[in-house]
Amino acid sequence: MTPSLHTVFFSPTGSSRKMAQETARALAQELAQNMALARGNDWNWTFPEGRAAAHTLGPEDVLVFAFPVYAGRIPQVLMEPLARLAGHGARAILLAVYGNRHYDDALLEAVDLFGANGFSVPAAGAFVAEHSMTAKVGAGRPDAEDMAAIADFARNAARIIASGESANVAVPGNRPYKALPPAADIRPQTLDSCTQCGLCASVCPMRVIDADNAAQVAQGCLRCCACVKICPEQAKYFDNPQVDKIVAMLESNCRERREPEVFFAAAGKM
Numbered sequence: 001m002t003p004s005l006h007t008v009f010f011s012p013t014g015s016s017r018k019m020a021q022e023t024a025r026a027l028a029q030e031l032a033q034n035m036a037l038a039r040g041n042d043w044n045w046t047f048p049e050g051r052a053a054a055h056t057l058g059p060e061d062v063l064v065f066a067f068p069v070y071a072g073r074i075p076q077v078l079m080e081p082l083a084r085l086a087g088h089g090a091r092a093i094l095l096a097v098y099g100n101r102h103y104d105d106a107l108l109e110a111v112d113l114f115g116a117n118g119f120s121v122p123a124a125g126a127f128v129a130e131h132s133m134t135a136k137v138g139a140g141r142p143d144a145e146d147m148a149a150i151a152d153f154a155r156n157a158a159r160i161i162a163s164g165e166s167a168n169v170a171v172p173g174n175r176p177y178k179a180l181p182p183a184a185d186i187r188p189q190t191l192d193s194c195t196q197c198g199l200c201a202s203v204c205p206m207r208v209i210d211a212d213n214a215a216q217v218a219q220g221c222l223r224c225c226a227c228v229k230i231c232p233e234q235a236k237y238f239d240n241p242q243v244d245k246i247v248a249m250l251e252s253n254c255r256e257r258r259e260p261e262v263f264f265a266a267a268g269k270m
């Protein structure tokens with residue numbers, strides 16, 4: 001079978017998906033000069049059906065994995081599907097997508113996890129997107145500069161893959177990883193202006209919004225804000241002191257532009 005280039009992404013508000021696909025596009029273009037590699041699948045883990053699948057790769061395959069940083073970590077909802085992803089020597093290119101505060105230990109956690117699952121990780125990067133909880137932080141990101149940096153990152157990653165390098169990249173972060181915040185049952189509210197159009201239920205990655213009554217939200221909300229952002233009536237919102245506190249902190253401390261950071265296993269060889 002021809003080796004393949006696949007993507008996996010979890011992306012409630014779309015930024016990680018966009019970055020995964022641009023990485024795959026530029027990676028495929030560059031790798032085509034050196035090796036036969038078919039463009040494989042885009043495995044969308046945003047919804048439960050996608051996260052239920054198990055994927056096994058082979059030693060010649062390449063995988064691009066992009067995820068949003070939640071509380072400085074990989075979203076916990078990805079731990080089960082990640083445990084079912086078997087590398088068997090495949091290369092993984094990892095993108096931690098964060099909302100202009102910081103990615104903390106998320107990239108290190110991802111490199112460790114993929115290494116433990118049988119992948120080698122020649123390149124990893126942290127890229128900025130608009131913060132899903134407030135459009136005032138990371139506004140307009142990823143912009144044209146970010147997308148150009150992602151294409152550059154992918155081309156450099158392709159050169160390292162083509163060189164046969166099999167070492168794992170070193171990335172910033174600490175072990176043990178940042179402690180997760182205590183679980184809290186926080187759900188979005190719904191204004192009477194809701195028209196029951198069903199859009200919010202269709203984008204909810206946890207399927208906790210009742211498709212027949214959008215005001216009914218079951219336990220398990222991630223606070224990903226996909227429903228808030230998509231609602232054409234601005235009828236979905238969070239009314240919670242914990243959320244308000246985080247948004248206030250972000251808006252006062254995290255508006256200064258942060259730039260993409262990229263890491264390669266063999267920087268000296270490039």
Ligand SMILES: Cc1cc2nc3c(=O)[nH]c(=O)nc-3n(C[C@H](O)[C@H](O)[C@H](O)COP(=O)(O)O)c2cc1C
Nearest residue numbers: 011012013014015016068071072099101102129132
């Ligand atoms: C629950 C939650 C926690 C988040 N934690 C962080 C964080 O620790 N650091 C940060 O910079 N951004 C954080 N963000 C922002 C997301 O990482 C950012 O908006 C991401 O780009 C969303 O990706 P997506 O568009 O693919 O869903 C958080 C967002 C949510 C919803």
Ligand code: SF4
Nearest residue numbers: 194195197198200231
């Ligand atoms: S997207 Fe907004 S208007 Fe549509 S069902 Fe959801 S809350 Fe109601």
Ligand code: SF4
Nearest residue numbers: 204221222224225227
């Ligand atoms: S209900 Fe929660 S998990 Fe579902 S889309 Fe809204 S914020 Fe995200």
